[in-house]
Amino acid sequence: MKYQIVIAGIGGQGAVFLVKVLSIAAGLKDQKCLGTENHGMSQRGGSVSCYVKVGNFYSPAIDEGQADLLIALEGNEGLRNIQYLKKDGGTIVVNADEKFPGIDYKTIKIDAFAKATKGELPIQALNVYMLGVSLAKDSNFPFNIKDIEEAIRVMNAKVADKNIAVLHQAIEDSRSV
């Protein structure tokens, strides 16, 4: 199995956290995994993108037209990285409202910012929330909920319960997407 994920967002949204969770999930299943991050110079507020390659790869970078999944923690950052998706079969899971433009890729759209504004989602957990949506909506996603739950526990047991609750909330919310 080979599966390539690009995670795009803004510095501070926790894209790197997702790389860690996904690599741990791969490790727990004894699958090969390479991850890397592009975060430039700014500490917060700049464009961030990360790559996760599950399966038999040799290089951590993802080339254009190769990613199976693009998890976009913010709409414009998703569009900025859209060229990394596979032309046929690539899926974007994006945190965006109805204004997100139509594109030639399978698009799963959920407005997490609106939920956070209404107090339905802690904004710090946006990353885990979008991971949950990806898990629920992308049928080729290489991990199931148990894998991700376990990885979240391995990563940081102290805050695991909160994150796992958000994961479940995302899966629940995805039903109506």
Place this chain on the structure above:
Amino acid sequence: MKQILMGNEAISLGLIHASVDMISGYPGTPSSEIIGNFQKFSKQFNCDTYAQWATNEKVGFEVAYAGAISGKRTCATLKQVGLNVASDALMSASYIGHLGAMLLVSADDPGFHSSQTEQDSRSFAKFAKIPVFDPATPQEAYDMVKTGLDLSQKFEIPVMLRPVMRVSHAREICDVDDEVDFKPNAGEFKRDVGRWAAVPPRGRFAQGLEQLKRMDDIAKYNWETFIEPKTKDFNGADTLCLTSGTGDGYVREALEEMKLSADVLKLDMPYPLPKKELEKLFENYKTIIVFEESYPCIEEQLSAPNLHGKLTNDVHKIDEFSKDKVLAAFSNVGLIEKNSFYKSDKYADELPVRPPNLCPGCPHRDVYYSIMKVFKKKKSIYPSDIGCYTLALNQGAIDTVLCMGASVAMASGFSIADKSKTVIASIGDSTFTHSGVAPLINAVYQKHKFILVIMDNSVTAMTGRQETPERANPGVINLKHIVEGCGAVCMEHIYTPNLDESIAFMKKVKKKHETTDGPLVVIMREFCVLDKERAPTMLPGIYAEVDQDKCVACDICTTQYKCPPMHYNEDHKIEIDPFLCIGCDGCIEDLCPTDAFIERKVK
């Protein structure tokens, strides 16, 4: 034991497993996490180690090198531009060598992700005549730490490990030792003046001869240990790809995905190479292509009519590798037709750019805003330096960025060369202690008239908030005493988020500068918003929003202040992104001419 490790973590763990007990260096992306992780592992495994940040890379190198002279196994870490700073020490250390072992980790940044040059540390190793290992993955980095230290011990010479950003910041499931068998060498300095203080010309000439012989011996060792065993698996393809470091992964994936056949020879140690043996091997192939980042380090050591690479214009010469660039090289040498398999269309419409910027609430933003208000652009020159504050480029508050510490001596130079303008330079606290002191003494000595603002947030912020000398020794090391000790006039100011107050202070600075005969140093005592210890006590928790009726879209906040949460909405009014605003209170009182920024009531 399998463990998920980031490249820099793998290097730190490798150092512990190789019984390194002295490590010193200066932070620089992408090398910065090595010392922090080494400290973490030392604690976790109860290893008695010295693991400290040095004031600069040269200091770090020399501390570690003296340890190696004394028989210990040591390590120095830095980034490629830091190697320039440490190079004076390295060049001589390569003649003299040591009794223990020393690994010099120099992390490179192909693609300029966070560096001002794309220089290749392997080529520097070649220049300094020390062997260099080039890992392709975190696993290899872990393994090569041990191999490198053993080689260093065997040949009594510092050995370089050169991870690139895609190794240092990659994550991989690594196979590491189950047990920590930490056996550091007790250090003992053995007097040997003829070696440790070799006098030119005779002493050094003799060491130079030894150095040449040593590199010949290591090249032979390279062939026998690392290269020749790999050639046994070759299956007689027409093409040989010579790879080094990350280049290897791109080549292997491209070959596999394009279903092309070629032998791939990865050179773990790209310098010194066994020239004769490799060139003999080339006779079996029609075409040989070298894939390496960033300089033609391997290519320059070899020659053959069928050898292709950067020097023959077949492989890209600048920027990071990609599989697309591998295919371009294959096509350039005639192996395949032009191919756009790894190309895809970008999103067609223009997207709002998100250039590197200071964090929301960063005090630097207010300080630069005040500087710009008091020292007008037309009549000023703003030399700056390397650190987070470089991002004030966004505010138009910086004119020059050269290298660590350059702001001070460049301020001197500008004050001599263009007397019609006021020179107001800025430098971070860590950068000042790194290399700002010597040029400040020079400026006092020569009576150069300029203002130097030390932006003191009491951390080495940009590389991940490492400890600074002053922070670690409060009341002992004091920037003000250092500045005054250099003989410069010094003004100190404690930052508050009140813009008018910062501007009023800058006006005082301007006045003082007019009557000061020489450099005037201003220490702005700030904080870093990401500093978990200090930020919570410094940030007032007053969040902003915009009174939409009052905003007249005058652009002052988006051009002169540029806080990331500020952006135009569809009604062409400014809006504050509530998820980015950090509650610093900076914009509320004095920034907006129509007072549109107001406090947001947080439920």
